[in-house]
Amino acid sequence: MSRPPRPRPVLSAVLIGGLALAGCGKASQAAAGPSLVPAPTTRALAPTVYLGRNGRTLTTVVPVGGCQEGRLTGGVSGTSVTLSLSITKREKPGTVCAADIRSERVSLTLRSPLGGRKLIDAATGRTIRIEVRAA
Structure with missing residues (x-):
């Protein structure tokens, strides 16, 4: 055998x-x-974005892990605000990032109040629901 x-x-x-x-x-x-340096990746936003009482601060929550960091940016026109959510990995050479997932709040403050303008998700082209919350 x-x-x-x-x-x-x-x-x-x-x-x-x-x-x-x-x-x-x-x-x-x-x-x-x-x-x-890894390039940021763009992700779709959560279905709801929170608008601060000042009418200018937009906030959403994004799941990130390890050395990741979220960033919210926007393009403004007279009728809409297009939001883009990017995730960047910030890993220093020789380090190991934790394998945890956490919720991170990311915000963007507009120069003028949102008013009646629509919020558009840059990644999907969809209109985002707005909920008013305390700033």
């Missing part, structure tokens, strides 16, 4: 090392070098 082949130590080390790099997000940094 023959024995099943045993894994080769070199191949096992390569596979385990590759999995470790994939799990902590370091593979792209190892290939491109530590000076690489």
